[in-house]
Amino acid sequence: MPDPAEHDRQKPLRPRAASAAKKSTWLIYxxxxxxxxNWGYDTGVISAALLYLRExxxxxxxxxxxxxxxxxxxxxxGAAVGGYFSDKxxxxxxxxATAVVFIIGPVGMALSPEWITLTVFRFVTGIGAGLAAxxxxxxxxxxxxxxLRGRTTALYALAIGVGQFLGFVIGLAFAGDISAGEVDGWRWMLGLSVVPSLLFAAGLLFVWETPRWLVQKGxxxxxxxxxxxxxxxxxxEREMLEIRTTIEAERTAGRTVREALTQPWVKPALLIGLGLAFYNQFxxxxxxxxxxxxxxQTVGFSAEDAVASNLIVGITHILAVIFAIAMADRxxxxxxxxxGAAGAMVSLAVLGIAGLTMLPGEEELEAMEAAGQTPEAGAVGVITLVCITLYIFMFQASWGSIVWVMLGEIFPLGVRAAAMCLATTALWAANAVVAFGFPPLLDAFGVGxxxxxxxVSTLTGLIFCWVKVPETKGRSLEEIEAGFRQTGSLAVVPGTKRVVQWETDRPRD
Structure with a gap:
């Protein structure tokens, strides 16, 4: 392997050009x-839009x-096909391609005459979300x-949080009085997601291709x-040498993507990625x-107050991701x-207990309905809003941000796109199951x-993280891959609560 320092094409930029490039790098990120x-906006605004489009x-x-x-x-x-196209x-x-899909979807949603057409364009927008994820x-x-990788990759999670907050703001801005028949604001809510789509497309005029993909293509x-x-x-120079060494090792192996994904040393990374993706949703x-x-609304808020409360959730999300950006590399x-998993679990448990013990029963609700009364957001309403806010902070400061960082880190270069494809497909499939099943489950079993x-699901995610998930802070992508190559498995160091190290006494694959 030639020394990159001696390669005649590897001359550094002129001092002035290098300085200007460094100043603009954060803009590229x-x-x-x-x-x-855009993904954040779509997921945020739908919560308000549902209250109106259902009417x-x-x-x-x-x-x-x-x-x-x-x-x-x-x-x-989108996640299933994106890996192939990104490698090619x-x-x-x-x-x-993601930007184009994100522009088409919102326009179609806003103009949908009935729920079937709306569903189709929600599907189209989802393709863009899958590609982006x-x-x-x-x-x-x-x-x-x-x-810088923890902070820069977490910017993606911050963008999702900002998008969700914007969705909540627009939802509140176009919220109407349902009892007065003001129910068509959902079209503006969904259609205005074309604005962040256009911002994304404009930003792509200034971004670069990644060095690792470029080296793969010669x-x-x-x-x-x-x-x-x-x-x-x-x-x-060090990173270029690591990239070349990794690519050369993968080319020498001569395996197909399927064969590479099933190698013993790749399986632990794939298992970790799939587990992180699964629990990110469950x-x-x-x-x-x-x-x-x-x-x-179930615990007594009016439609307008419920939509307004989303702003608290949105601000909490943004603050949590900013915290994650500050702490991911520290x-x-x-x-x-x-x-984060521990805090989210406690918040959900308190929500469940409050829902079971403090909400009025069916007979009481029927009596109130007969008397023309509606439930009021008393103590259970306050507890619900506080627990939801705490849950959002704990989750978004950890799993909502860090999972995206780790999914971009742990997979080997040669199968990174394919492995990311599997992980994000699993994430979105879990997301679909949860989103589709929640309204019927809420009707059948109630909030509690x-x-x-x-x-309970969050508790199993906490156990999974404790047993399987390694620390990747401060390691280059090539060092992380070398760690998996050397071991074939991961081990928690006995007697510690924070360190997961690579086993180094096993032969290379």
Whole structure:
């Protein structure tokens, strides 16, 4: 393997050009993360839109679940095909395809005459969300140096949070008096997601391809220049050598993608990725995001107050992700995941217990309905809103942000897109199941039992993290891959609560 320092094409940028490039690098990370803005907006605004479109289009719980789940089913499709296209045509090309889909979907949703057409365009928008969830963590992790990777990849989660908050604001702005027949504001709510889509497309005019993909395609001159944008000469040389070494090892192995994914040393990384993706959804986050107004109505809030309460959820989400960005490269990924799962579990358990013990029973509700009365948001309403807010902070400061960082880190370069495809497909499939099943489950069992069930699911996620998830803070992508290659398994160091190390006494694969 030639020494990159001696390669005549590996000359650093001129000092002035290098300085200008470094100053603009954070703008590239921000532009790259903007795809999360649209996904966040769509997932945020639907919670308010549901209160109105169910009246305007006369839909019940099952159709409501179908409308919400359509986006996730489309995302499964987007995640399933995105890996192939990203390996063949590049990360940046798939980002452009994502932007186009994100522009088409909102216009179709706003103009939908009935729920079937709306479902179709929700599905189309979901394809874009799946592509974004697949490619953006990979793109940001491959583009940024190891010392910044936690913060830059978490920008994607921040964009999702900002998008959700904007969705909540627009939902409140177009909320009407349902009793007065003001129910068509949902069209503006859904259609205005074309604005973040256009911002994302504009941002793509300024982003680069990733060095790792360029080296895979034999375009080392371009890769070398990009590496120098936010790395000093020694760091760029070391990373270029690591990339070349990794790619050469994968080419020498000569395996197909399927064979590579089933190698013994790859399986632990794949298991961790699939587990993180699964629990990212089965801890109930999108149940809370999509249905917060519905749940608050159940405990006595009016439709307008329930939609307004979403602003609290949105602000909490943004603050939590900012906290995660600050701590991901300091405290580490694994401690944040463990603390977040514990806090989310407690919040869900309290929600469940309050729902079972403090809400009026069926007979009491029937008596109130007969008397023309409606439940009021008393103590149980306050507890519900406080617990939802605490849950949002604990989850988004950990699993909602760090999972995207780790999914972009742990998979080997040669199968990164394919493995990310499997993980994001699993994530969106779990999202669809949760979103589709929540309205019927809420009708059948009530708030209490549903949230207790999610608390149990979160406990299993906490156990999974404790047993399986390693710490990746401060390691280059190539170092993480080398760790898996050397071991074939991971081990928690006995007697500690924070350290997961690679076993190094096993032979290489």
């Amino acid at each position: 921000v532009f790259g993360a903007l795809g999360g803005l 305007d289009l006369d839909v019940g719980a099952w159709i409501e679940g179908t409308l919400v789940a359509a986006l996730m089913i489309g995302a499964v499709v 045509y590049g990360r940046r090309a798939v980002l452009w 697949l490619i953006l963590p990979v793109y940001l992790s491959e583009l940024s140096p190891a010392r 375009r080392e001159d371009e890769a070398w220049e990009i590496l120098h944008y936010d790395r000093d000469a020694a760091e760029a 801890m109930g986050i999108n149940t809370v995001v999509y249905y917060t107004p519905t749940v608050l 405290l580490g990924r694994r401690p944040l995941l463990l603390i 039992w549903v949230f207790l069930g999610l608390a």
